[in-house]
Amino acid sequence: MSEYPELAKSIFLTQEKNDVGIYAVKFYIRGKPWVVTVDDNVMMYSNAPNFALIGDNDALWVPILQKAWAKVKGTYSDANLGF
């Protein structure tokens, strides 16, 4: 990640934060591209996201990417550990 930050960026089709709160990411599943769109509504616990947190540089991409992957897998539970 530290050596190839552009790889993480290239997953996102929406490259900037938007007021509407929709984000599109592209996964390759079994070699086929899948575009997944999610909103930025996430479950909070005690004033912070319950699952992945934002970055220390105020980056939102991790919880959004996690939600998109959870959508592919069906649930956050199924998406646990990234499998």
Added chain:
Amino acid sequence: MLAKSLTAGLYLASLVYLPETEAREDILESLRVETPFVQRLRDGIDLRCTSTVDRLKRGPADYKSIIERGLRGRRRTRGYTDRDFYGVDQYYKLPWSGWSAWEDYWMYGFNYYFQRLGEKYPDATLFGNDGVPKFSDVEG
């Protein structure tokens, strides 16, 4: 909650370990009938698979036009809401409770709630203030 987990575990274990006989179906049916949670679990899995397949066939939202359209409503505050991830799809797993639906979270008080990241962190950006994606979780 422990009873739920045990029942669900028993049900799932029965699916795997019981040979496919009429007795197996009877046992599974009795578990489903006697425990509404198992019924809900089974229905949830079925519905989840169906809705996921339907969603994949339908394809993603037209995010470009949604972004261009901007906020809606009289106060122009209504953002995009992803209905694909709503209701039956929204299952989570807590370490201490096994399978858990969103409705179960109300049992833990109001510490759990949903909020938009854009509202919670108005100054945040997608890839961080330095524009370089890196992964380092922080609280808050």
